[in-house]
Amino acid sequence: MESKIKEKFKQLFDEKKIEAAVIFQTGTIPTKNAPNVIFSKDDLETLTWNPLNWNNLANYLPNLLGKKIGIVAKGCDSRSIILLMQEEKVKRDQVYIIGIPCSGMINIKKLEKDFGEEITGLEFNADKIKVKGSSSEKEYNKDDYLFDSCKTCKYPTPVIYDELIGSEIKGYRGENYTEAIEFEKKSVEERRKLMVEELSKCIRCYACRNSCPSCYCQECFVDSNQPKWLEKGQNIDDIFFYHIVRAYHMVGRCVDCGSCQAACPMDINILLLTKKLNKDVRELYKYECGLDENKPPALSTFEINDYNKFIK
């Protein structure tokens, strides 16, 4: 897999079809891969492809406007690329997409916790993970460590690509929104209490925003001084405000890649918010983003007969 991707990118660089490539490189520690933008084929040396590649690479595209870019894309990355096309941030002929059918990314934090000591080596094969530490070695089932968003992924095979490396993988067809549906059923007091509990952990590092390809605003509302929407600091009001607005900004724009949650250092269940909105958008407007680059985003269009009963 890796050698095939490298080869393809090398060829694209040589033929001057791309000026930059968005890839994963091996990190400085075995548990982390580094998403990176490279400008020369020499940097392909450390290209890697394994279940640690949870970052959504489409995140790097809006900053590369005007360049011809090669990108490797999992199912979710490919949907984000389409979303960026829908929003006219990326042009189709600007990107060369190498699609990789994705068998799921693993939650390395969970694995680290279970393994107990520092991980010094990782080996992946089809459904097992071999973990090495300085004093022990153990094997785990990959399935037990997949991210929830990967387990319920509907589009593991990229929906758009110029070349597909690997064979197609069928998506999960069950209900993707179980958690949100369960949460909806709780009383309003309980929901408030649980939300406050969960969000109180937030340190407002904004890693969730920074890792999301849909959050490409030049100036995010949290950084704006004029007007100043919210205060700095750990006040729960401000934390709540941030999360409501961030989630709201994802209406009809979230591909459910899980990058935001994977990036969160406090393990906050932020997908609980976006899942709810994805579900509502699907129910009310029969819309899923990132599937058709010629369709307008859900909030940039309307139907005369849209749901109206909530309005007096």
Added chain:
Amino acid sequence: MSEENYEPKILAFLCNWCSYAGADLAGTSRIQYPPNIRVIRVPCSGRINPLYIIKALKDGIDGVLVSGCHPGDCHYQDGNYYARRKFNMIKNLLEYMGIEEGRVHFSWVSASEGGKFAAVVTEVTEAVKKLGPNKMKLFQNT
């Protein structure tokens, strides 16, 4: 303040062309309605960024009313159709996050509906009164 004489503060975003004129008509026709609302006039319901609603709640307002022209009547053709989607989503999200249904209201009120405007304000005021003070501003103490 005791529960009974609690008077909520309610912010109303009214579109210039219909609901604001409707409010005006209610006034000139001397129709009585509760004095709890503070009005902000906006060019169109489509001008309302849901951020305003959340910001108002965060800063301690007890209730919010957003009102525009009836579907089909928007001065800018379709501002309220776009707005309707945004309103629906923010309403769902706020409730999901534990902000009571009944804090945030939406209505279509035309320039000729002074009576409807008064009725809407009365209904909204009652609903917010029932809920008591906005708990979002009390988060700091929870």
